Amino acid sequence: MSAFLQQIINGLSIGSVYALMAVGYSLVYSIMNFSNFAHGGVIMIGAYIGFFLMTAFELPFIAAFGLAAIGAGLLAVTLERIAYRPLRKRNAPFLYFIISAMGASIFLENIVIATIGPTFRTYPRVFSTTPFQLGAISLGRLDAVMFIISGLSLLLLIYIIEKTKTGMAIKATAYSIRASTLMGVNTDRIIFIVFGLGGVLAGVAGVLFGMKYTVYPQIGFITMKSFIAAVFGGLGSLPGAVIGSILLGVIETLTAGYFSSQYRDLIAFVLLIAVLIWRPSGLMGKITEDKA
Template sequence: MSAFMQQIINGLSIGSVYALMAVGYSLVYSIMNFSNFAHGGVIMMGAYMGFFLITAFKLPFLIAFGFAGLGTGVLALIIERVAYSPLRKRNAPFLYFIISAMGASIFLENIVIATIGPTFKTYPKIFSPQPITLGNLSLGRLDLIMCIISTISLAALIYIIERTKVGTAIRATAYSVRASALMGVNTDQIIMIVFGLGGLLGGIAGVLFGMKYTVYPQIGFITMKSFIAAVFGGLGSLPGAVIGSILLGIIETLTSGYISSQYRDLIAFALLIFILVVRPIGLMGKTTEDKA
């Protein structure tokens, strides 16, 4: 029983980071109705920013952490202005947005390979490797920090969405961009805010993910699991993205613990196919028009 609970705790830790990544996909999808595959590149850049701010510039963890999040937030805004805004103004088909997103992701990956190199980077040991022991359970300090930071970040996002005027405008725009514009909402500004929030959370997730594992240019592909979590929970639903991420994290750790770590990715993508076939809107998604 203790081994099972240990796997659940590990799953909650990685699932919380998946949730930070997944809400970025859901935020953009809820308003623009397409999957922002450039988000993985933004997460990758956040991991690199945090690494170099800590190792090269010798900044304290919290300061480097904050700057990495702000940096990826600005990067997400730049991507929106360069890759998506011209398409929105021309009312381009959603397929063009997906192609542009994939191009932006490939660009970010290759510019890192060309300037920094393809070698793996490892964060220095910031927190003590000595785990916290609770009876037969062992909780890593980094895992605990990941859960705490993820919970605070997600709680702040939910507060913004549910309790502020900006959040009301975001929810209205997600319901109908055209109707919101007619009611006086600056939808262009709202889209920029959504990309900024998604980029900020993506940068936070990138730093945590890099600290937990390693940093390399193809890390954006690994973060596709957060997209699977968003689809699992229901694209466009923030609670669905969080719940889907937690469930995916637990499923992965149980698979590694009781079957084999080699089957983690297999089961994750098999889950994606199963959800798309059985319930395309996900666990908490709402029935809407066909979206790209």
């Protein structure tokens, strides 16, 4: 029983980071009706910013963490202005947005390889490796920090969405951009804010994931897991993205713990195929015809 609980705790830790990534997908999808595959590049850049601030500039963790989140947010809104806004102004088909997002992702990955190099880099140790003991269960200090920071970040996002005027405008724009524009909502500003929020969360996730594992140019590939989690929970649904991410993290750790770590990625993609076949809208999403 203790081994099972240990796997659940490990799954909650990694699932919380998946959730930070997945809500970025869901935020953009709910507004602009396409999957922002450049999100992985933003996460990767956030991880590198945090790493170099802590190593080359020797900034403390809190300062590097905050600046990495801000840097990733600025990158996200810059990508929106350069890669997506011109397409929005021309009312381009959604397929063009996806192609542009994939191009931006490939560009970010290769510019890092060309300038920084493909070498794997390890964050300096910030927290003690001595775990917390809860009876027979061990909880790593970094895992606890990941869960707490992820939880606080998601709670802050929920507060912004549910309790502020900007959040009300985001929900209105997600329901209908055209109607929101007619009601006086500056949808261009809302889209800017949504990309900024998604980028900040991507930066947070990038630093936490980099600290847990390593930093390398292809780290953005991990966002495929968050995309699967967003689809599982229901694209466009923030609660669905969080629930799907937690479930995916737990399923992965149980698979690795009781079967083999080689099946960890396999089970994620099997889950994606199963959801697309039997419940395309996900756990909490809504069926739509135009979104892709």
